[in-house]
Amino acid sequence: MSLYELAVLGDATDVQRSQLATTVQEMVTDFGLRIDVDVVVHDGGSIGGRDRHAAFAAVYFGGDPNKDLAAVDELIQTSAPIIPTIARGAEFSSQIPSQLYFANGLRRTDDPKMTALAAALLECVGLLRRQRRAFISYRRIESRNAAMQLHDLLTSRGFDVFLDTHDVRPGESFQDVLWHRLCDSDVLVMLDTPTYFESKWTRHEIGRARAKEIHVLRIIWPDHTPSRLTDMAETIYLDRADLSGADGPIVEATSERIVLAVERLRSRSIASRYMSITGRLRADVDRIGAAVAAIGSHRAIAIKLLDDRQVWAYPIVGIPTAELLNDVADKARRADQRETPILIYDHVGISEAWVTHLKWLDDNIKSVRAVKASEIGWALAAWES
Known part of the structure; x- marks a missing residue:
């Protein structure tokens, strides 16, 4: 079952579809993910069979604004993110369906590999953080x-x-x-x-x-x-x-x-730092006799504790914020994860004032816990929700 699903809609040429898919594949490989297994890329014909449990985002290539309209309408109804994109010099209103006028578009500049567009898609599904x-x-x-x-x-x-x-x-x-x-x-x-x-x-x-x-x-x-x-x-x-x-x-x-x-x-x-934190997490989980039970979307990792409870950990890159804690809590709620989710971060170099702020958040917000990567084994060995 795929963890992430993407769609390329609209008036994209075969060359554009192929290049975007190649760039996405290069990027997700950095996270240890496999295209067509962990990450599936749909077109207008296959999007109807997408897995609604997978993290999803679509891109709409401007040109003929009448293509794939049924798919666009369905995605809008389900609040799925869609990125309208047009070429340099093109006019947004003449190339993008009116249903997508609400969404901020991406104008493609001199970027033959469509790196910026691929990155925007991976931001929408949570592989890359939105903060740049x-x-x-x-x-x-x-x-x-x-x-x-x-x-x-x-x-x-x-x-x-x-x-x-x-x-x-x-x-x-x-x-x-x-x-x-x-x-x-x-x-x-x-x-x-x-x-x-x-x-x-x-x-x-x-x-x-x-x-x-x-x-x-x-x-x-x-x-x-x-x-x-x-x-x-x-x-x-x-x-x-x-x-x-x-x-x-x-x-x-x-x-x-x-x-x-x-x-x-x-x-x-981001992929390298994420893989480093997850590597430390896996080592600490093994060290205390727990086990990694599953991998979920949004880079979540399910951990089975010694008493058979399952908790979900969300390793993050960068500095945790209240907004990020809320985002983790929201993802856990949508996925019906019953134990309190854990946000794992590397604290080295973070200012003392911010560390104090994070401790205050952790003491007062009970829907998610923030734990330093260096202390995750210690915390999980005596975990209390």
């Missing part, structure tokens, strides 16, 4: 203009981007905010200039990003020989022609390529 966060690590004396440009460009594409000159409010502890925001980032964009490693702050940023298993996109300045310390990072080399000035900005075509690289790397980074 990036962290720019750079030296002001060498790459300030490029950093500000990428901050604005990524922000325009829906990312919450941390840049030191923009995102620390007066009176706040600079380092506390910096490490807190780093821990909640999906990708670190490293502007690798000649003196990058001469600053202890940038050295600490890259080191702690790697310690948290946050993937790094390394942008290497022209004529600069990068440190071997970051050889495992995804890399884009700049030529002199890619920069309008010594410290940027970066020319449009190259900056667009960087944004697409961040989009794809984000999926890998």
Whole structure:
């Protein structure tokens, strides 16, 4: 039985369907999922047989707005998410059915692999979190203009981007905010200039990003020989022609390529961190004599305790919020999970004030429990709902 189901509707060409399916397959493989087994992709003809228990999302390709209307109406009636999408320069109102005017659309830019569209689908079914966060690590004396440009460009594409000159409010502890925001980032964009490693702050940023298993996109300045310390990072080399000035900005075509690289790397980074937390969870479950009983949608894991009770754990990437706790409680209620669900998170690097806030939430909200990944075995061994 599939855990996730997607649908490609509307006026998509065979090439577009194939490319989107290929990109989705690459992304879900990072989570250890199999296409056509764990993840099923429907078209207008097969969507009527979809599994209503699986997490679901659809995309509607603009063009002829009269295609697959019966499927669109049925999905709207069941409140299933549908992403309308049109090509660059196309007109939304002439290519998308009027029933979908309420939904925010996605305009496809120079993205031949449709990475942004695939990511949006996986956000809708809960494989990728909806919060899109990036962290720019750079030296002001060498790459300030490029950093500000990428901050604005990524922000325009829906990312919450941390840049030191923009995102620390007066009176706040600079380092506390910096490490807190780093821990909640999906990708670190490293502007690798000649003196990058001469600053202890940038050295600490890259080191702690790697310690948290946050993937790094390394942008290497022209004529600069990068440190071997970051050889495992995804890399884009700049030529002199890619920069309008010594410290940027970066020319449009190259900056667009960087944004697409961040989009794809984000999926890998989230998958890697998720798999790391679930690996620790499985090891602790085995250690206390419990067992993983099943895998559910929304990345849920069923755990059978020694007294035969079954609890559901939801490992998450990033920093827990009240909104996220509510989302887990809602998913557990919809799935009729009778024991209190558990949100599992990595607490390392989270600010002390936020840890105190999470403890208050855990003491006062009884519909879901938040447990540190490092303490999950300890908590499950004496679990009380």
